[in-house]
Amino acid sequence: MSGLVLKLSPKERVLINGAVIENGDRRSRLSVVTPNANILRLKDAIHPEEVNTPVRRVCYIAQLILSGDAKKNDGQLQLLRGIEQLSQVLTDPDSRTILSTATGAVLDDQFYQALKQLRTLLPREERLLSARFA
Secondary structure, eight states: OOSEEEEEOTTOEEEETTEEEEOOSSOEEEEEOSTTOOEEEGGGOOOGGGOOSHHHHHHHHHHHHHHTSSOHHHHHHHHHHHHHHHHHHOOSHHHHHHHHHHHHHHHTTOHHHHHHHHHTTHHHHHHHHHHHOO
16 A cells, blocks of 8 residues: 555644544554645644745745645645745755755645745745844
């Protein structure tokens, strides 16, 4: 059997295709066998009031697509525009590789993979912003 295996902590919540699912009192594993299911761990979710930087904004767009709160086609276009804007600022080779991988994932409708890649830029963005305002 192939697919995604989610390992959930007690009481952990996950969003699968728009439905919030909460784990019970024990650790558990879920096998998601439906291809291209939209999945988001709610502990990793960015809340609207936390969307205060360029990378967080782009991550949030991917999250809205995964949660079903944004139409795929509209969100995909916004996501690609956001990644393009980030690529104009984050020009180091590592960031370029991450942004290129995220772009490929968006074009393949793999929004979770795109979000996963984009989230790796958050610590880098934080360092850059803190250095700028220090």
